[in-house]
Amino acid sequence: MSRGAFGRSDAEIDLLVRGMRSGIAVVGFGYIGTVIGAVLADRGWPVTGIDVRQHVVDEINQGKSHVPEPGLGDIVASSVEVGRLRATTDFSVVADNDFIIVTVGTPLGPDYEPIVDDIKAAARAVGEHLRPGHLVILKSTVPPDTTETLVQPILEEVSGLKAGVDFGLAFCPERLAEGQAIRELTSIPVVVGAVDERSARSCATLWRHALGLESIVVEDPRTAEMVKLADNLWIDLNIAMANELAKVCDRLDMDVLQVIAAANSMPKGMHNVNILSPSMGVGGYCLTKDPWFVNHLGENLGLELRVPRTSRTVNDTMPSYTYGLLTQLLADQGKAIENSKIAVLGIAFKNNTGDCRLTPTKYVVELLEGSGCQLTVHDPWVPDEEAHTVTKIPLSPDIESAVKDADALVVLAGHREFHQIPLVRLADLAADRCVFLDGRNSFDPAAARAAGFVYKGIGR
Ligand SMILES: NC(=O)c1ccc[n+]([C@@H]2O[C@H](COP(=O)([O-])OP(=O)(O)OC[C@H]3O[C@@H](n4cnc5c(N)ncnc54)[C@H](O)[C@@H]3O)[C@@H](O)[C@H]2O)c1
Incomplete structure (x- = not known):
């Protein structure tokens, strides 16, 4: 002992x-x-x-x-x-x-x-x-x-x-x-x-x-406990801000990543401004709950906190916003979603993990399932059992079979494997004027367009 x-x-x-x-x-x-x-x-x-x-x-x-x-x-x-x-x-x-x-x-x-x-x-x-x-x-x-x-x-x-x-x-x-x-x-x-x-x-x-x-x-322990909640509240709120900037940039036809990169060069306090990246949603086990822990704490203390509720609410709008972008992009190509074949690439809550806990991708997939479109789903990181928590559609075994004849590729997790296959190869497999909706802004728009895709990111 x-x-x-x-x-x-x-x-x-x-x-x-x-x-x-x-x-x-x-x-x-x-x-x-x-x-x-x-x-x-x-x-x-x-x-x-x-x-x-x-x-x-x-x-x-x-x-x-x-x-x-x-x-x-x-x-x-x-x-x-x-x-x-x-x-x-x-x-x-x-x-x-x-x-x-x-x-x-x-x-x-x-x-x-x-x-x-x-x-x-x-x-x-x-x-x-x-x-x-x-x-x-x-x-x-x-x-x-x-x-x-x-x-x-x-x-x-x-x-x-x-x-x-x-x-x-x-x-x-x-x-x-x-x-x-x-x-x-x-x-x-x-x-x-x-x-x-x-x-x-x-x-x-x-x-x-x-x-x-x-x-x-x-x-003391209580201070350390608060540190963790402060970290995650900051991250969730920061992403919420990036997401709202992205929505504005979409309307203005502007690249939000350029805006953020340049904005982040400004010194403020001891560091630079550090706006994080917009995306199709925030998920996982921490950011989806820790701001609510702060909100609950505020309620117990008789405080009506607005920040945690705002960050959660804004980030929770992103899956339906992403779905809206997709239907608009298809409409621009003269296609209705119910007659389209859509390939979803990545359902994990984050790039390069297989974790689907509280993944925002689930809500996009649900909207797609409800739309009547023909849907394929591929994620090389997610085991079949875990994928079942997101969709009952069996995962396509490889990216090629998922993408074949697709009217739209919807990247919901930007796994590294998706970057290893040449974009021209994907464009060859997909239908003509295929929409490429990059929900994680992880592809180069110019390269995707050069390959023949109608590219759109979140806020770019
Ligand atoms: N996942 C993350 O990225 C992350 C990051 C930072 C902090 N956290 C925090 O860390 C904690 C754990 O998160 P996680 O993602 O590993 O959760 P998890 O659900 O993956 O793991 C929890 C494990 O605890 C086990 N367990 C439950 N009750 C038990 C008991 N009485 N005795 C022994 N084992 C028991 C469960 O079987 C499970 O395997 C959470 O509080 C989470 O908020 C998670």
């Missing part, structure tokens, strides 16, 4: 961590847990993933990952093979690890409120096996005060130990983005908010040696 990292001297923690003799348990082996666990194992740490889903555990122990993230499959396979990564449903392994990282999900409820049931269950199960010296790090996105008023009391009650005295407790928001998760996990600074100074130090020491990252230590 481990003696743990919390409560030791700095030099001892340093030695323990530097020597990679600490075991790390990762509770919740979903998207984030698998990335964190596999990267730590790949860097030499003994990692045990704990999840309540038996099939996830079985897959990991076979060296496979269900998480569609570039590069992840390889490091899961190699780490399992050398014995540094394993998974289990048995929480008793918590006792043998110095660090316990909790990454269970925090979905949005029917009234746009955060659901923290999995956090409570995980805290209870961890608490049963908590030992003096453990450091517990919560990484799930949660409303402020969750670590100290929900997780800490459960851990203390179940274990009979005291946070900040017997065991360490910290909140460190996970700020990586899917599609580049492995690189971002080892490059984005870690924010640490702990219940006491010793917890903060143990945590910062872990991240320094484990990921080569310095920590930004904030006052």
Whole structure:
């Protein structure tokens, strides 16, 4: 049994961590847990993933990952093979690890409120096996005060130990983005908010040696919890602004990307203006819920916040806006959508991932299905099972069969594979004067037009 990292001297923690003799348990082996666990194992740490889903555990122990993230499959396979990564449903392994990282999900409820049931269950199960010296790090996105008023009391009650005295407790928001998760996990600074100074130090020491990252230590867990929500509110609102600029530029027949690139050259404060890119919609597990967490927080505090609701509402208009662009483009070619063949390329919520959770592409596909058009769908990243959550139309096995005789190609996720096939080849396969609606602005308009397509992006 481990003696743990919390409560030791700095030099001892340093030695323990530097020597990679600490075991790390990762509770919740979903998207984030698998990335964190596999990267730590790949860097030499003994990692045990704990999840309540038996099939996830079985897959990991076979060296496979269900998480569609570039590069992840390889490091899961190699780490399992050398014995540094394993998974289990048995929480008793918590006792043998110095660090316990909790990454269970925090979905949005029917009234746009955060659901923290999995956090409570995980805290209870961890608490049963908590030992003096453990450091517990919560990484799930949660409303402020969750670590100290929900997780800490459960851990203390179940274990009979005291946070900040017997065991360490910290909140460190996970700020990586899917599609580049492995690189971002080892490059984005870690924010640490702990219940006491010793917890903060143990945590910062872990991240320094484990990921080569310095920590930004904030006052307490609640501040760190708010940091994550502030990040995602900024991103969602920024994209909402880009999307409304794109709508204006569409009407003015102007290229919004040129406007944004030039606008972003202006220094403001310590950095430049940084307007993000417009697209056919915002999806995924974080940006679609975290602004609502802020909105809910405001309601609890008696505040009527307008920003989170606005950003969510604007971004939620983009799928129907995209569908409107398509029908107009087809009409300009003298075609009605119900008589057209449409090829959708990419249904994941983001370029170069296979994640379809809360994907805005679903709404475009639903509108297309309702239109009576002849529809084909292709996505090389999305497994059939996951695709079923978006459409019941079976995925076309390759881009050629999807695109054949199409009146319109609608790119909803700009995966790199779509860029590897020459545009002239696609234009040859498609119908004459085929519309190319680039919902991710990921193609060069001039190249698409030169290939023979009627090109249109979002705002360009
Ligand atoms: N996906 C992202 O890009 C991202 C980025 C930053 C932060 N986050 C946050 O990280 C957290 C996890 O997100 P995710 O995308 O990995 O979610 P996920 O749904 O992919 O993974 C959660 C995992 O926790 C497991 N789980 C549920 N209850 C459990 C319990 N009691 N004990 C053990 N395991 C349990 C589930 O089976 C699942 O495998 C969320 O709070 C999310 O907001 C996600």
